[in-house]
Amino acid sequence: MQDELIGRGRREGNRLFKDWFVELDGAADSGEPVAYTFVMGSLAEVLRAFDFHVVFPEINSLQAAVKKQSPEYLNKAEDYGYSTDVCGYVKADVGTQLQDGRHPNGRIPKPSLVIASNMCNTYVKWVEIWERMHHCPVFVFDLPGQRSMAWQAQPGDAAFEADRRYVEGQLEELIAVSERITGRRFDLERMREVLAYVNSMAADWEAILRLNQNVPAPFNVLADGLTYMGMLSAYRGTAEGAHYMRELREEMEFRVAHRIGTVPEERFRLHGVGPACYPFFRRFLELFQEWGAVFVSSEYLAYAGGGLDRGIHYDLDRPLESLAEQLVLTAQRSMSNMFFSQDRLHDAVREWRADGIVYHSVKSCRTVSTGMADSREYLTRVYNVPALFLESDLVDPRAWSEAQIKNRVDAYFEALASRKLAAAAGR
Amino acid sequence: MAVAAPEQIDSILESAAELCSDFTYPAVKAWMQSHPEGRAIGHFQVYFPEEIVHAGGMLPVKVMGAGDALESRRADSHIGSFICSICRSSLELGLSERLGMLSAFYTLPICDVARNLTGIWGRNFPNQPAEILYLPQNAASRHAARYLADEYARVRTNLERIAKRPISTEALNRSITVFNENRRLIHELYAFKRERPWLLSAREAYVLVRAGSVMPREEHNELLRGALDALASRSGRKQDRVRVVFEGGFCEQPPLDMLQLIEEACYVVDDDLLIGMRYLTEDVPDDTDDPLLALATAYLECSTYSPVQHDDRKPKEEMLLRRIEASQAQAAILAAAKMCEPGMDEQVACSRALEARGIPYLIVEFEEKMSGLERMRMEVETFVESILFD
Numbered sequence: 033m034q035d036e037l038i039g040r041g042r043r044e045g046n047r048l049f050k051d052w053f054v055e056l057d058g059a060a061d062s063g064e065p066v067a068y069t070f071v072m073g074s075l076a077e078v079l080r081a082f083d084f085h086v087v088f089p090e091i092n093s094l095q096a097a098v099k100k101q102s103p104e105y106l107n108k109a110e111d112y113g114y115s116t117d118v119c120g121y122v123k124a125d126v127g128t129q130l131q132d133g134r135h136p137n138g139r140i141p142k143p144s145l146v147i148a149s150n151m152c153n154t155y156v157k158w159v160e161i162w163e164r165m166h167h168c169p170v171f172v173f174d175l176p177g178q179r180s181m182a183w184q185a186q187p188g189d190a191a192f193e194a195d196r197r198y199v200e201g202q203l204e205e206l207i208a209v210s211e212r213i214t215g216r217r218f219d220l221e222r223m224r225e226v227l228a229y230v231n232s233m234a235a236d237w238e239a240i241l242r243l244n245q246n247v248p249a250p251f252n253v254l255a256d257g258l259t260y261m262g263m264l265s266a267y268r269g270t271a272e273g274a275h276y277m278r279e280l281r282e283e284m285e286f287r288v289a290h291r292i293g294t295v296p297e298e299r300f301r302l303h304g305v306g307p308a309c310y311p312f313f314r315r316f317l318e319l320f321q322e323w324g325a326v327f328v329s330s331e332y333l334a335y336a337g338g339g340l341d342r343g344i345h346y347d348l349d350r351p352l353e354s355l356a357e358q359l360v361l362t363a364q365r366s367m368s369n370m371f372f373s374q375d376r377l378h379d380a381v382r383e384w385r386a387d388g389i390v391y392h393s394v395k396s397c398r399t400v401s402t403g404m405a406d407s408r409e410y411l412t413r414v415y416n417v418p419a420l421f422l423e424s425d426l427v428d429p430r431a432w433s434e435a436q437i438k439n440r441v442d443a444y445f446e447a448l449a450s451r452k453l454a455a456a457a458g459r
Numbered sequence: 460m461a462v463a464a465p466e467q468i469d470s471i472l473e474s475a476a477e478l479c480s481d482f483t484y485p486a487v488k489a490w491m492q493s494h495p496e497g498r499a500i501g502h503f504q505v506y507f508p509e510e511i512v513h514a515g516g517m518l519p520v521k522v523m524g525a526g527d528a529l530e531s532r533r534a535d536s537h538i539g540s541f542i543c544s545i546c547r548s549s550l551e552l553g554l555s556e557r558l559g560m561l562s563a564f565y566t567l568p569i570c571d572v573a574r575n576l577t578g579i580w581g582r583n584f585p586n587q588p589a590e591i592l593y594l595p596q597n598a599a600s601r602h603a604a605r606y607l608a609d610e611y612a613r614v615r616t617n618l619e620r621i622a623k624r625p626i627s628t629e630a631l632n633r634s635i636t637v638f639n640e641n642r643r644l645i646h647e648l649y650a651f652k653r654e655r656p657w658l659l660s661a662r663e664a665y666v667l668v669r670a671g672s673v674m675p676r677e678e679h680n681e682l683l684r685g686a687l688d689a690l691a692s693r694s695g696r697k698q699d700r701v702r703v704v705f706e707g708g709f710c711e712q713p714p715l716d717m718l719q720l721i722e723e724a725c726y727v728v729d730d731d732l733l734i735g736m737r738y739l740t741e742d743v744p745d746d747t748d749d750p751l752l753a754l755a756t757a758y759l760e761c762s763t764y765s766p767v768q769h770d771d772r773k774p775k776e777e778m779l780l781r782r783i784e785a786s787q788a789q790a791a792i793l794a795a796a797k798m799c800e801p802g803m804d805e806q807v808a809c810s811r812a813l814e815a816r817g818i819p820y821l822i823v824e825f826e827e828k829m830s831g832l833e834r835m836r837m838e839v840e841t842f843v844e845s846i847l848f849d
């Protein structure tokens with residue numbers, strides 16, 4: 033039982049990812065409708081209801097980086113004209129598109145429709161690139177987010193309802209576009225099915241994240257968590273996705289019951305802000321694991337996991353309305369995790385019993401990184417949370433400086449260790 | 460009307476230039492002194508419906524960085540090195556207490572640096588409410604205008620709280636009239652520059668327009684009327700120079716020295732500098748029962764373009780080509796602020812479109828405080844010569 037369960041999430045995740053790329057490779061020849069979309073605000077619920085093959089270019093770029101192939105793609109895009117300072121995810125994709133969709137994991141089919149939510153503004157610029165390259169229809173889906181630190185808009189409030197109406201109107205427009213492209217009528221029953229799968233995935237995922245409040249934590253959110261999070265996007269609203277999350281929850285419950293952690297001795301628990309450095313993924317994680325440190329939570333998993341971390345539950349009796357409502361709620365929460373995260377970070381540190389926060393500021397991604405230095409200053413000043421600040425990139429290996437990063441990581445843990453000692457001595 | 464003496468333009472230009480470079484905001488402070496109950500409301504680039512602020516008897520102030528006027532001493536520890544300078548120096552303005560007179564600060568979802576700025580503002584200036592006005596990115600949606608009018612109504616409610624008075628339909632319509640005139644005058648100024656660039660440089664037009672961002676709009680209208688009057692009698696000799704469009708100044712503003720060096724080599728006959736102040740291209744109806752809807756509709760239906768508004772009905776390179784054609788330019792300078800994601804992305808698209816049409820272009824990068832202007836001068840000169848002797 034133990035042998036079969038432990039590591040199943042990773043193994044199955046890898047297998048399903050392979051299948052997914054095989055399917056995309058097949059779609060490159062079959063001419064079936066293909067939609068490109070992004071992990072934040074993917075609208076997978078609509079796309080799956082029309083059985084589009086769904087491509088997530090961010091996942092492709094991440095995969096290229098993990099496989100250490102990103103320099104080739106980045107160079108191609110830079111030769112084409114993109115500055116070294118443009119988001120590396122965009123450039124890794126441009127590099128892929130310029131080679132006719134050839135990617136380390138297979139061929140990426142050309143799009144029949146591309147969708148960008150405004151949850152990252154670079155998404156909007158990115159779809160404009162595809163629009164010019166592929167002359168395909170573009171749908172920019174507006175999801176108005178949290179307006180300010182004090183913003184409190186809930187269903188029923190005038191401000192919330194205005195956003196919801198807009199989102200619902202856009203859903204109807206997206207459905208009409210999808211009907212035109214696929215030549216199929218919208219099937220409400222099919223959408224209900226998709227929504228039910230998302231409900232199930234979201235409930236299990238929320239429980240899985242909470243299980244990491246245990247000591248030792250059953251998984252490292254920035255290590256295996258990455259595979260789990262990828263599954264949330266790639267298989268959102270599918271039977272396989274729902275089954276996967278159910279099994280993953282089982283694995284995590286087992287780990288918790290048997291106190292199986294991710295390092296031999298869990299000495300430090302960390303909350304991570306931002307993604308890892310994917311071209312040096314293993315090394316990035318090792319720098320922490322060597323100190324017995326585990327990333328137990330991260331708001332990266334909340335927004336980059338499509339907002340399934342808490343609270344999504346579609347009312348299947350009023351599917352479209354409910355979808356619109358949840359889209360507004362998750363957009364608000366995801367965007368506030370990037371722009372107004374300070375108090376939530378503090379809550380997460382308490383709830384997940386973290387010893388400190390690690391900010392990884394990535395040059396490519398101004399969306400998640402612009403506010404980090406300021407947030408760190410705030411968390412230290414107002415909440416006295418020990419924070420480490422690292423800088424590199426998520427896809428560009430040129431931004432990685434191991435010696436400097438290692439020095440900072442080591443100094444941080446030395447300080448954390450003394451702090452723990454002092455706390456234990458009651459000082 | 461009395462005919463203005465040609466030398467009057469020099470003094471108008473001088474006072475406009477002073478207003479643009481004085482980050483103690485003298486005109487704002489003077490207005491506040493003469494309006495003890497009045498409030499100043501800050502907003503970031505690019506487009507903001509200032510009419511709503513104005514209708515509440517308040518003064519809209521555009522915050523758009525500080526050029527090379529400030530050392531970014533405090534902001535550097537709050538913002539990484541990969542962020543554009545307008546965001547950094549705007550924060551520096553706040554952290555150095557130069558914006559204490561603002562009762563609120565609005566940002567727009569033009570890019571994620573700007574959205575993050577709202578959070579940074581909120582954490583650092585708890586007594587100065589900062590919020591995002593969510594302009595729609597799905598401009599072609601049938602639902603966008605209603606949504607935007609609702610968003611404007613939300614902002615109006617917040618502004619009423621600050622102004623401690625209601626913002627009525629009549630007041631909004633009156634404000635629209637003032638701003639319509641302002642935009643008309645700016646468009647006139649640009650038309651003048653397109654037709655007679657030897658009499659009005661891009662740099663001069665720029666300071667005349669920019670002055671409006673930090674002074675009451677009625678006074679700015681006066682200033683522009685005076686300038687247009689005085690320009691009519693300005694004389695100068697047309698030279699045989701290449702006519703270019705400058706593109707890339709929609710948000711962060713290039714140093715004036717950079718504009719000057721470009722103009723030493725060619726005529727800049729049109730540009731997108733401070734495009735937000737002339738984003739609406741036609742008069743907004745000022746006699747409706749729903750002025751917020753009128754403003755929202757104008758933003759979506761009667762507006763120009765920028766890299767930070769997506770609208771399939773206005774493909775940006777097509778719009779640039781139109782701008783080039785309408786101003787009879789022979790070439791374009793495609794600029795981008797360093798570290799500005801939307802600007803850098805757009806530069807590639809525009810350069811490829813111009814390439815395809817055989818229109819010469821020069822790619823440049825700028826920041827508020829920049830070295831390397833001499834190298835840029837040489838690049839511009841070489842570029843212009845290559846066109847002249849082609």
Ligand code: SF4
Pocket residue numbers: 090119120121122152153154155396397398399400
């Ligand atoms: S800016 Fe960040 S969120 Fe946006 S596309 Fe790039 S990596 Fe993704």
Ligand code: SF4
Pocket residue numbers: 504543544545546569570571572573710711767796798799800801802
């Ligand atoms: S210059 Fe560019 S990146 Fe900076 S605030 Fe403006 S649009 Fe955003």
